[in-house]
Structures are given as C-alpha cells and as structure tokens.
Amino acid sequence: MFNCRSNSIDIETYSDIDLTKCGVYRYAESPAFEILLFGYSVDGGEVTVIDLAQGEQIPDEILDALTDETITKWAFNANFERVCLSKYLRDLGRSLDLFYDNHPLSTEMARYLNPAGWRCTMVWAATMGLPLSLKDVGSILKLEDQKMDEGKMLIKYFSVPCTPTKTNGGRTRNLPADAPDKWTTFIAYNKRDVEVEMAIQQKLSGFPVPESVWDEYHIDQEINDRGVRVDMYLVKNAIDMDGRSRKELTAAMRRITSLSNPNSIQQMKQWLADNGLETDTLGKKAVAALLRDAPPELAEVLELRQQLAKSSVKKYQAMENCVCDDGRCHGMFQFYGANRTGRWAGRLIQMQNLPQNHLPDLAEARALVCSGDFDSVKLLYEDVPDTLSQLIRTAFIPKDGQKFYVADFSAIEARVIAWYAGEKWRQEVFDRGGDIYCASASQMFHVPVEKHGVNGHLRQKGKIAELALGYGGSVGALKSVGALEMGLSEEELQPLVDAWRQSNPHIVKFWWDVDRAVTEVVKQHKTVHCYGLILSYQSGMLLITLPSRRNLVYVRPKIGTNRYGGQCIAYEGIGATKKWERLDSYGPKFVENIVQATSRDILCNSMKTLRCSSIVMHIHDELVIEADPEVSLDVLCEQMGRVPDWTPGLKLRADGYICDFYMKD
Incomplete structure (x- = not known):
C-alpha cells in the first residue's frame, strides 16, 4: 500500500508556444505540448526521474497522489507544474476534482488540478524576502547543491522548436536521440532541480508559511484558473x-x-x-x-x-x-x-x-x-x-448573462496609516465619509475647503500632498507625482511639505518611532513592540510581524551609512536594477512597507469573505467579480468593507459599480 504525506516535483516540458509571451495556461494547450521528464521525491527521499519522452510511465500511485488533496505536492513555481500536469492527466483520461475552484457554487467541469493540495517553494522563498528564481535562491541560501548552469542551454535545445538547417537535417525539434549525451545531462538537471527545491524547504523550515497565507495562495490560484473573458x-x-x-x-x-x-x-x-x-x-x-x-x-x-x-x-x-x-x-x-x-x-x-x-x-x-x-x-x-x-x-467582459461587479477600497492606505499612527482628525474624516483631499487642505491651510465650493482651489494641493508625502516624501516626491505639471510653483513645494507634516504630527512620529525600533532591534538583536507591530531579529533576519500575524522579512540587516552620510538600516534584496544587492532604508520607508502590506492583507481578508463569488480580476485595492445581474452591489460592498478582527477601530469602506465590460467608473 502506497503511503506518503508529500511529493516534491519538477518537470521538463516541450511546446511550440512561447511560454514567456503566452503564459503556462496557453502553453499547455498546444497540441504539441508534452511532458518530457517528471522528477519527484516521496517524503524527502531519493529523487526519481521518469523519462516520459522515451516511453517510461509515471507510476499509478504517483498519478493518484496528484489528485489526492491529502497529499501535499511541492514545486518551485508550482503553478507551472500544476497546470501542465492537469493537461497531462486530462490527456490520459483521468478525471480532476469537479469543483476546480473549491467552492460549492461552481458548476464548471474541472480544467485544472485543485490547488488545495499544492504548496509553492517559490512563494515560501518570497515570504522570506528572497528572489523568485530557483538559481538565485539557492545561491543566496548558500546551498551545498546548486541549480545546474547548463539548464538554460538544455531547455533551449530540447524544450522549444529549433530552426531547420542543413546540418540538423531540416528538423524543427530536437529529440533525445539527436543528442544522447545532452539528454543524459538534462535528466541530471531535472533531478538536481528537485534536490535544490527540497534543500530550500529544509533551509527555510524554521520560518514556516502561515496556513492563512497558503489559503490566500490557493484563492490566488483559483482566480488565475478561472481567468477572465476577453472580447x-x-x-x-x-x-x-x-x-x-x-x-x-x-x-x-x-x-x-x-x-x-x-x-x-x-x-x-x-x-x-x-x-x-x-x-x-x-x-x-x-x-x-x-x-x-x-x-x-x-x-x-x-x-x-x-x-x-x-x-x-x-x-x-x-x-x-x-x-x-x-x-x-x-x-x-x-x-x-x-x-x-x-x-x-x-x-x-x-x-x-x-x-x-x-x-x-x-x-x-x-x-x-x-x-x-x-x-x-x-x-x-x-x-x-x-x-x-x-x-x-x-x-475584458463577463460571460453571457452576467455582469462585472467592481468594488474597491476608498483611500485604503490613507486609512491604514491614520489607524496605525492614531491621527484622529483623519479617522474622523473617514468616519463621516468626508473627502480626505479637502480635509487635508483644510487642516494644512486652516480654512474650510469644499470640492467645487469654498476654497475649492486648495483641494488640488491637498491631493498632491496626500499622494506624495505620507511616507516621508519631500519636494522631490511632490515633483514625481506631477506637482509642477498640475500648476504648483517651485516656491510652493517646501511650504506644502512643512504644512502637511505639521498637520499630521502623529504620522511623522510613527515614521521615526519605527525607525528607532528597527535600529534598536538590528543593533541589539532584541524584540520590540510598537503600534501593534512586533519587531524581532531571528537567524540573520529582521522580522516585522503585522497585526495579521504575517511577517515582513528583511535579509541580513545591519547599520549602514546612506548616500547623504547619515545612519540607515541596510539589508539585502532585489533593487531597482532587478539584481540582488544591499539596499538602504529608514523609518518612513519601513512604514510604507508596513502600510502597503497591511492594505494587502485587508484585501486578502475581503477575498476570503467573497471566496464563493467568482473573482476574475483584482487590481491594486479593487476586486472584479463576475456575477448574476440580480446580485446586490450594496451587499457585496458591505462584505468587502468588513473590518478584519485584527484591525479594531480601522475606518474601512468599499464602493462599487456594475458594468457590462470592465471600465473605470
């Protein structure tokens, strides 16, 4: 009797569709698509590679495990393996879970393996602030066995069509028999990838991903599987x-x-x-x-x-x-x-x-x-x-007989930072449904400001300040959001910065309290509690635990010197050059991460609340749901706007509209 708890999987494939342009869902639909190699390990044991291209077969018990939600399937970028294996199983005539998106309202036959049984090592690495590349993660973690450098060349040789030439006999595809030595190396490459993935799991075992985040991942996969109709x-x-x-x-x-x-x-x-x-x-x-x-x-x-x-x-x-x-x-x-x-x-x-x-x-x-x-x-x-x-x-259009319900949070980041910092006047504005741009301008210039009314010309300055200054921005930040193009003069910018900061003393204090807390944690390797956050140092990582209990992770932090000669916190991460490098940060930047991460968690909370709705898209703080025209927009917005139990006192609101095609209302 076959008995296992988890399988680690990596596959090598062929298709005549360009994966980078078309994505894995289209890639796997090609009639030319096939799985060449299937590498797997059962419960962390020896890696086996099945050479499907040369007639070997995946054992029945492994195929059964793919559709068994009680057996966890691990892969790096598991979406690729799951979608490709879904096509493979369909071609074999094996049935998939009827409710592919794992909720009782689904009436569509399954096209893809249920994501509930899958875990992604790439996601695990990302939660630790690591790159989305298997090779880079292995290098940063200093694994004993690294991803083989020959992989890119071998994939180009075996996994994509080749140009017909006189030398290759006019063929459009390279098969194992065309280069037996390369094929042997390709098998070793596939085996090594599984080994590297398992080594990453072992290395990160002290920092497990919360089950709540895996649940969010599964919702994400359901949304990607569902897709959105295109006209x-x-x-x-x-x-x-x-x-x-x-x-x-x-x-x-x-x-x-x-x-x-x-x-x-x-x-x-x-x-x-x-x-x-x-x-x-x-x-x-x-x-x-x-x-x-x-x-x-x-x-x-x-x-x-x-x-x-x-x-x-x-x-x-x-x-x-x-x-x-x-x-x-x-x-x-x-x-x-x-x-x-x-x-x-x-x-x-x-x-x-x-x-x-x-x-x-x-x-x-x-x-x-x-x-x-x-x-x-x-x-x-x-x-x-x-x-x-x-x-x-x-x-983007809904399927026949349905409409799009578009709902988003009103000024979510402004609400979250006010909640963290305890900036009461801002919370009162949100509580009474006021316009934050008018209220900010009124607070800054000490006069009443109404949209299209008294002192309405000041609203634009309030808007510019709100967009640019919440995370420590100054004159440069105002310019970057188009302050000069919107009619403000150079001489007005610094006074605008000063006025905004004077009007928001608790937010400014929040920046520098976080800066001091981070510095203390990195210097003394201690744990600090502030503003509902827990800052700690573990195994060479700075962790900021959010109210949702999810961690923001900063790799190998230390006290450094910024380009202006001042003290800063430096950590390792992906920078603007898309390369792994040491990055400088300070209080307002950490606050930006905290606020944006918390806003993301609130959106995830709404996705869970609305899980039994057909979410087809989400853009920033907006959800797009495909639904019957009889669905109540008010009820949907009320459900989306429910405050999570871990943000007591947060003033949250969702607004929405209904449309026959996607649009910005």
Missing part, C-alpha cells in the same frame, strides 16, 4: 486599427519633416534642433512641456509624435497571445510578486498599469472599434491611438 472582436479590430493609424501618422510626419524614419528618436531630436527647438529627451512629460510653447508647425509634429508613442497595441497583442481555448485569459496575477510587502505583481497583460478611460461615450466608441469602423473612429475621436488606449479595459 476578441474588439482585440483583433483594435490591433488592425492601430496598424492603420500608425501608418497614417508616420506618413504625415514624413511629409512634414522629410525624415527617412520619423520614429527615430535621434532623427526627431535633430530635426527639432534644426528648427530651433532643443530637447534632451522625447519622453511623454518632456513633449507635453514642449507643446506649451512650440510654434504651430512644430506643435503638429510633436502631437503626431505623442500619438505614435501610445503603446496601446501592446496590451491588445498580449491578450491575443495568452487567450486560451475557453476565450479567457489566465495566469495574470503573480502571488507575492512584490515580495517585501506580499502584494501581487502583474503578468502577461500587466493589469496593474492599465490606462484610464475618460471618454464620455465609451460604449459607443467601443462599438465602433468592435465593428471595425476605422473611418468613424478617426472622424469622431481624431486621436485613434488614444481612443484605443482608453478602450483597453473594455476588452
């Missing part, structure tokens, strides 16, 4: 229209400038200079600034340049690449993608940075694009690229 009529016509628009815009620029390639930044900068307009960059902000004073003939070229610079078509192309046979895009959300806070990162279509929509007749514009009526779009809206950009959100 392919809109997508295909938008791509065609963009191509036609670009040709016309390029031709117009060529007529005016006589440049051989008016899309060339270097040629365009030189042409502008020759016509009396010097610029170091043609970035969006720079061109907008040039347009304010440019003579008409140059302004026309700059406006054409702005239209050509729109990258709307890339989002549509990403949708076309990753849409699956069911007409839905899957796998767009990376759990713990921002590993210091645990927030999600976008994948494939990058939902986190969709353009906003401001067209008053959005549905009409959408209908014209769906019908392929380029001339009408150009006639009515003039700027075709901008129109297509504003319609990107509307490409």
Whole structure:
C-alpha cells in the first residue's frame, strides 16, 4: 500500500508556444505540448526521474497522489507544474476534482488540478524576502547543491522548436536521440532541480508559511484558473486599427519633416534642433512641456509624435497571445510578486498599469472599434491611438448573462496609516465619509475647503500632498507625482511639505518611532513592540510581524551609512536594477512597507469573505467579480468593507459599480 504525506516535483516540458509571451495556461494547450521528464521525491527521499519522452510511465500511485488533496505536492513555481500536469492527466483520461475552484457554487467541469493540495517553494522563498528564481535562491541560501548552469542551454535545445538547417537535417525539434549525451545531462538537471527545491524547504523550515497565507495562495490560484473573458472582436479590430493609424501618422510626419524614419528618436531630436527647438529627451512629460510653447508647425509634429508613442497595441497583442481555448485569459496575477510587502505583481497583460478611460461615450466608441469602423473612429475621436488606449479595459467582459461587479477600497492606505499612527482628525474624516483631499487642505491651510465650493482651489494641493508625502516624501516626491505639471510653483513645494507634516504630527512620529525600533532591534538583536507591530531579529533576519500575524522579512540587516552620510538600516534584496544587492532604508520607508502590506492583507481578508463569488480580476485595492445581474452591489460592498478582527477601530469602506465590460467608473 502506497503511503506518503508529500511529493516534491519538477518537470521538463516541450511546446511550440512561447511560454514567456503566452503564459503556462496557453502553453499547455498546444497540441504539441508534452511532458518530457517528471522528477519527484516521496517524503524527502531519493529523487526519481521518469523519462516520459522515451516511453517510461509515471507510476499509478504517483498519478493518484496528484489528485489526492491529502497529499501535499511541492514545486518551485508550482503553478507551472500544476497546470501542465492537469493537461497531462486530462490527456490520459483521468478525471480532476469537479469543483476546480473549491467552492460549492461552481458548476464548471474541472480544467485544472485543485490547488488545495499544492504548496509553492517559490512563494515560501518570497515570504522570506528572497528572489523568485530557483538559481538565485539557492545561491543566496548558500546551498551545498546548486541549480545546474547548463539548464538554460538544455531547455533551449530540447524544450522549444529549433530552426531547420542543413546540418540538423531540416528538423524543427530536437529529440533525445539527436543528442544522447545532452539528454543524459538534462535528466541530471531535472533531478538536481528537485534536490535544490527540497534543500530550500529544509533551509527555510524554521520560518514556516502561515496556513492563512497558503489559503490566500490557493484563492490566488483559483482566480488565475478561472481567468477572465476577453472580447476578441474588439482585440483583433483594435490591433488592425492601430496598424492603420500608425501608418497614417508616420506618413504625415514624413511629409512634414522629410525624415527617412520619423520614429527615430535621434532623427526627431535633430530635426527639432534644426528648427530651433532643443530637447534632451522625447519622453511623454518632456513633449507635453514642449507643446506649451512650440510654434504651430512644430506643435503638429510633436502631437503626431505623442500619438505614435501610445503603446496601446501592446496590451491588445498580449491578450491575443495568452487567450486560451475557453476565450479567457489566465495566469495574470503573480502571488507575492512584490515580495517585501506580499502584494501581487502583474503578468502577461500587466493589469496593474492599465490606462484610464475618460471618454464620455465609451460604449459607443467601443462599438465602433468592435465593428471595425476605422473611418468613424478617426472622424469622431481624431486621436485613434488614444481612443484605443482608453478602450483597453473594455476588452475584458463577463460571460453571457452576467455582469462585472467592481468594488474597491476608498483611500485604503490613507486609512491604514491614520489607524496605525492614531491621527484622529483623519479617522474622523473617514468616519463621516468626508473627502480626505479637502480635509487635508483644510487642516494644512486652516480654512474650510469644499470640492467645487469654498476654497475649492486648495483641494488640488491637498491631493498632491496626500499622494506624495505620507511616507516621508519631500519636494522631490511632490515633483514625481506631477506637482509642477498640475500648476504648483517651485516656491510652493517646501511650504506644502512643512504644512502637511505639521498637520499630521502623529504620522511623522510613527515614521521615526519605527525607525528607532528597527535600529534598536538590528543593533541589539532584541524584540520590540510598537503600534501593534512586533519587531524581532531571528537567524540573520529582521522580522516585522503585522497585526495579521504575517511577517515582513528583511535579509541580513545591519547599520549602514546612506548616500547623504547619515545612519540607515541596510539589508539585502532585489533593487531597482532587478539584481540582488544591499539596499538602504529608514523609518518612513519601513512604514510604507508596513502600510502597503497591511492594505494587502485587508484585501486578502475581503477575498476570503467573497471566496464563493467568482473573482476574475483584482487590481491594486479593487476586486472584479463576475456575477448574476440580480446580485446586490450594496451587499457585496458591505462584505468587502468588513473590518478584519485584527484591525479594531480601522475606518474601512468599499464602493462599487456594475458594468457590462470592465471600465473605470
């Protein structure tokens, strides 16, 4: 009788679909897809590799374990193994769990293995502030056995199509028989990956992932499995229209400038200079600034340049690449993608940075694009690229007979930081449903401020201050959120910083109390309690335990010196260069992590509350649910806005709207 508690798994696969562009869900749907090697270990024992490409078979008891939720399956980036093995089992004719998303309201037959039985070593590493790469994690943890460097070359050789040449006999794929020595190394590589994954588990065993976080991971996998429907009529016509628009815009620029390639930044900068307009960059902000004073003939070229610079078509192309046979895009959300806070990162279509929509007749514009009526779009809206950009959100649609319910938290980070710091005037504003931008401006300038009313012009300053200054930002932060472009003068910026800080003394105190607490913990390796947080030092890690009991982890912290010569906390992590390096931090930055992580935990709490709803997307602090039109929006928002029991006194509110296609209300 086969008896085990867990299996560690790693697979090597082949498909003619580009995994990086299309994602694993589309990748595994290809008729050419197959699993080449299946490496596994039972309960931490010796690793076995099944050579499926050469006719070996996975033992029945291991196949049975894949569909047994009581047996834990471990893998690094387990979503890949789970989705690929789902396809493999379906092809074998094996049934999967009927309720693929693990809730009783599901009536759809399973396409994927139930995530409830899976754990991801990559997620575990991410909870410890480590990278999302098996090789990098192994290196940082100084494992005895490291991931083999030959892997990238072997995957390129065996796992993707090859170019036919005279040398290789015109073949489009390399098989084991074409390079037996490489295949033997590939088997060793697969075996080593399982060993490295198990070594990571062993190394991190002193820092187990809370069951509540695994539950969040399973909800994330359910959302990725469910996917979201895409209107392919809109997508295909938008791509065609963009191509036609670009040709016309390029031709117009060529007529005016006589440049051989008016899309060339270097040629365009030189042409502008020759016509009396010097610029170091043609970035969006720079061109907008040039347009304010440019003579008409140059302004026309700059406006054409702005239209050509729109990258709307890339989002549509990403949708076309990753849409699956069911007409839905899957796998767009990376759990713990921002590993210091645990927030999600976008994948494939990058939902986190969709353009906003401001067209008053959005549905009409959408209908014209769906019908392929380029001339009408150009006639009515003039700027075709901008129109297509504003319609990107509307490409996501609910399934027939249902609608999208979009709900998000109102000013979640502003509420959370006020709750932590005990900034009572802000909490009172939220309690009575007030406008935080007006209230902030009123507090700063000591006059009443009403939106579209008395002293309404000050609201913009309150908004700019709220967006830029909550985490220790100063003049530079105001500039980065566009203060100068919004009409503020350089002379107004420092007084605005001073006024905001004077109006929020408890938040400023929160920054520096956290700074002192972190410094004390790192220097003395002790535990400090403050603001409902627990700061501690364990095994070379700084831990900040949030009210949700989840940890923020900072690797190998020490007291350092920042670029200004002052004292700071330095720790190791992924920096702006996407490389593992030593990073500087200080109180306000730690507070930013704490507030954003807590906001993320509140969103997860709402996901758990609404688990039996069909969540198809989530963007920042917003949930998008596919539901029957008879569902009550008020009830849904009430459920989303429930305050977790670990944030007593927090003033939380969710607002929402219903739509026939995704949009920003």
